[in-house]
Amino acid sequence: xxxxxxxxxxxxxxxxxxxxxxxxxxxxxxxxxxxxxxxxxxxxxxxxxxxxxxxxxxxxxxxxxxxxxxxxxxxxxxxxxxxxxxxxxxxxxxxxxxxxxxxxxxxxxxxxxxxxxxxxxxxxxxxxxxxxxxxxxxxxxxxxxxxxxxxxxxxxxxxxxxxxxxxxxxxxxxxxxxxxxxxxxxxxxxxxxxxxxxxxxxxxxxxxxxxxxxxxxxxxxxxxxxxx
Amino acid sequence: xxxxxxxxxxxxxxxxxxxxxxxxxxxxxxxxxxxxxxxxxxxxxxxxxxxxxxxxxxxxxxxxxxxxxxxxxxxxxxxxxxxxxxxxxxxxxxxxxxxxxxxxxxxxxxxxxxxxxxxxxxxxxxxxxxxxxxxxxxxxxxxxxxxxxxxxxxxxxxxxxxxxxxxxxxxxxxxxxxxxxxxxxxxxxxxxxxxxxxxxxxxxxxxxxxxxxxxxxxxxxxxxxxxxxxxxxxxxxxxxxxxxxxxxxxxxxxxxxxxxxxxxxxxxxxxxxxxxxxxxx
Numbered sequence: 001x002x003x004x005x006x007x008x009x010x011x012x013x014x015x016x017x018x019x020x021x022x023x024x025x026x027x028x029x030x031x032x033x034x035x036x037x038x039x040x041x042x043x044x045x046x047x048x049x050x051x052x053x054x055x056x057x058x059x060x061x062x063x064x065x066x067x068x069x070x071x072x073x074x075x076x077x078x079x080x081x082x083x084x085x086x087x088x089x090x091x092x093x094x095x096x097x098x099x100x101x102x103x104x105x106x107x108x109x110x111x112x113x114x115x116x117x118x119x120x121x122x123x124x125x126x127x128x129x130x131x132x133x134x135x136x137x138x139x140x141x142x143x144x145x146x147x148x149x150x151x152x153x154x155x156x157x158x159x160x161x162x163x164x165x166x167x168x169x170x171x172x173x174x175x176x177x178x179x180x181x182x183x184x185x186x187x188x189x190x191x192x193x194x195x196x197x198x199x200x201x202x203x204x205x206x207x208x209x210x211x212x213x214x215x216x217x218x219x220x221x222x223x224x225x226x227x228x
Numbered sequence: 229x230x231x232x233x234x235x236x237x238x239x240x241x242x243x244x245x246x247x248x249x250x251x252x253x254x255x256x257x258x259x260x261x262x263x264x265x266x267x268x269x270x271x272x273x274x275x276x277x278x279x280x281x282x283x284x285x286x287x288x289x290x291x292x293x294x295x296x297x298x299x300x301x302x303x304x305x306x307x308x309x310x311x312x313x314x315x316x317x318x319x320x321x322x323x324x325x326x327x328x329x330x331x332x333x334x335x336x337x338x339x340x341x342x343x344x345x346x347x348x349x350x351x352x353x354x355x356x357x358x359x360x361x362x363x364x365x366x367x368x369x370x371x372x373x374x375x376x377x378x379x380x381x382x383x384x385x386x387x388x389x390x391x392x393x394x395x396x397x398x399x400x401x402x403x404x405x406x407x408x409x410x411x412x413x414x415x416x417x418x419x420x421x422x423x424x425x426x427x428x429x430x431x432x433x434x435x436x437x438x439x440x441x442x443x444x445x446x447x448x449x450x451x452x453x454x455x456x457x458x459x460x461x462x463x464x465x466x467x468x469x470x471x472x473x474x475x476x477x478x479x480x481x482x483x484x485x486x487x488x489x490x491x492x493x494x495x496x497x498x499x500x501x502x503x504x505x506x507x508x509x
Contacts, residue, residue, distance in 0.1 A: 113314025116279055117328050117376065118304030131318045207318045210360040 003177035011166070015185060018162040022152040024084055026145050026193070029091025030137075036092070037099020038125065051097055058093035062086065062151065066158045078159035087151055091144045098140025102133030135208055138201040142194050149190040153182070163189065229255050230276060230384070230416065235285035237271055245271040246441035249285070254433065255383070258410055258417040262427040263437030264464075269420045272441060273386055276418060277306045289384070304332055307377030307385035307415070311392045313369040315361040315376070321347070322357040325375045332380065346375045351405055367398035374406070378413070387419045391426070403429055424465050428453070436461055 004011065033054075040050040069075070069082045106129050114128045130137075153164030166182030169175070202209070230253040237246040246268040253259045261269040274280040275287055278299040287294050294302060315324045323330075325343035330336065347354055350371045361369055370390060377385055391399045403426060410417060410430075421427055427434050428449040436444040436452065438460060445457040453472070456462035466472045473488040476496060483496040 107317075109310070109312055109314055110316060112279075113308070113310050114316065116274075116277060116303060116308040116310065116314070118300055118331055120300045123331065128316060132316075134318075205318070207360045207362070210363055 003175060004181055007178075007181075011181060011185060014161060014163050014165055014182075015189060017160075018149070018152055018164075018186070018189060021080060021083055021155055021160060021162050022087065022145075022148045022189075022193075025087035025091050025148050025152075026141070028084075028088045029095050029144055029148075030141060032088070032092050033095030033099045034130075036096045038103060040096060040100040041103040047100065051100065054093045054096040056093075057089050060089075062090075062154055063157075065089070066154075080155065080160040082158065083152065083155040083160040087148050090151060091148055094144050094147070095140055098137060098143075099133070102136030102140070103129050105136050106132045131205070134201070134205045138197060138205070142197050145193045145197055146190045149186060149193060153186055229253065229290055230418070231288045232272070232275075233286045233288070235272075235275065235282045235287060237268070237275070237280060238283045244440055246275075246282070249441040249443070251435060251443065251446070253416065253418060255416045256414040257432040258419060258430050259433045259435065260419045260421060260427040260431035261435050261437060262421055262424060262431075264422055266439050267437035268439075268441035269422075269437055270388055273388055273418060273420045276384070276386055277303045277308060279303075304328055304380065305382055305384075307380070307382040308388075309370075309373045309377040309385065309390045310388045311390060313361065313373035315369060315372055317361055320358050320360060321352075321364070321372050324361065324372055325379050327376060328380050343375070343379060346379055347372075349378065350375045350409070365398075366394045367402060370394060370398075370402055371405070374409070378409075378415075383416055385415045385417045387417060389421055390419075392421070392423075399426075406430060428465075436464060 036050055036054065040047045065086050066082055067077075069085055070077045070079065073081075073085060075081045075085075110132065111124070111128065114124050119128060152162050153167065155162045156164030156168045163182050163186045166185070167179050170178030170182065232249050232251045232253075235246060235249045236244070238244050249268075249272065261272060263269045271280055275282055276289075276294075278294060278297075281295070316327065319327070322340055322343045325346050326334075326336075326339035329339040329342060334342075344354055344357060347357060352368065352371050352375065356364065356368065361372065364372065373390065377387075391402050394402065407430065417430075419427075419430055431449060433446065434449055434452055435446050438444045444464070445452055445461045447455075452461065452465060453467060456465065456467050462468055469488050471487045471491075471493060474485045474493050475488075476483045477486050478484075485493040485496060487493050
């Protein structure tokens with residue numbers, strides 16, 4: 001524990017570095033996966049193509065990706081941007097299928113009635129399909145968040161400072177406490193982001209809780225009191 | 229007035245759902261399309277707001293060919309109520325009712341205030357306004373569905389088996405409520421059902437459909453019951469059996485009515501005043 005107290009500043013800096021590396025890919029992968037997932041859900045042909053290609057992206061091993069990316073996008077070999085791009089690619093690979101499945105999970109009756117009362121394709125997507133696929137999207141986003149935080153540690157090997165730097169440095173200098181700190185801090189950060197997403201979900205998807213409370217009340221045979 | 233002119237609909241899989249269908253639906257009256265499944269009744273209803281486009285023929289609303297209208301705009305001007313309410317589960321009751329006015333650009337505050345007033349119209353407590361649809365009973369959800377259909381004060385209200393999924397007691401209540409509303413509002417209601425009793429209760433004009441949208445008979449409930457056009461209609465409306473086939477029996481000097489199963493239906497109290505039966509509301 002002495003090592004931890006003596007290096008609080010270092011731990012804080014690496015944690016911030018780690019956040020800066022992992023939060024943008026989480027957001028970017030969601031934003032990029034939305035139109036792709038919509039397209040995949042919309043047409044049978046595009047579904048096969050998009051889901052297969054995005055699934056294959058996840059199969060690319062990370063180290064070759066870090067080496068090939070700078071050549072492809074014109075960054076330097078040690079730029080942190082490489083890591084952000086690579087993590088975004090992995091995130092998109094996971095999220096596209098989630099978005100497609102989430103949109104497909106929206107009740108067909110609700111969709112039909114939305115069209116019947118006059119939602120256009122555009123308003124239907126933003127006001128009906130997207131919010132109603134929220135629970136599925138949130139579940140997918142939580143997986144992406146945790147996997148991104150964990151993958152971001154490999155940045156240390158290609159020169160992007162992160163909590164992973166604590167393992168590499170700890171290995172090189174034989175400081176066991178530093179290695180353990182890196183692992184524990186990574187797990188805590190993943191839990192923190194996961195918790196943040198759950199909190200956002202509670203705010204953004206209030207109706208999902210309303211339904212649960214009705215079911216719980218029905219089970220207990222209690223009248224439902226809903227305060228406005 | 230809604231006019232179907234030689235309308236046909238063939239689905240991509242080859243099914244001919246509607247074949248050369250012509251019908252005039254008068255304004256400010258309730259027209260009920262009744263038939264068993266496969267009669268094309270729902271397809272016909274969905275053609276009115278262009279959820280389904282005919283493969284042949286034209287449909288006119290007040291003389292305007294609806295094929296020339298933009299579908300989204302057309303739908304926002306027509307009320308639509310469906311089975312299982314079709315409410316948006318992620319929006320509160322009041323926002324569900326305000327849905328179409330908001331789509332048409334009515335300011336949020338006005339739309340919500342109007343929606344609350346509409347809850348009164350359909351007989352719902354304003355206290356339910358902030359609940360989600362899943363927190364309401366089936367009957368309440370259906371009332372919200374009707375309120376949503378009426379929210380833009382449309383001339384036309386399309387109702388696709390709206391009371392099909394609620395229990396018989398609530399259904400009877402909702403039917404009476406619709407009769408009351410219609411007597412106040414006088415909309416052009418097009419109502420689809422497979423339930424003959426419901427059709428006779430609600431319809432000023434009842435259209436009995438056979439397979440492929442073939443019209444077996446059109447008329448007021450009284451016309452149809454008194455003079456079924458053919459055996460199909462007679463058997464479909466049950467004119468030959470059960471509570472519709474009544475006969476008079478004399479019992480201690482009074483005439484009682486008995487149905488075909490031998491159950492007592494009532495007593496005969498004399499002739500109705502002329503015109504009391506079968507007057508359009």
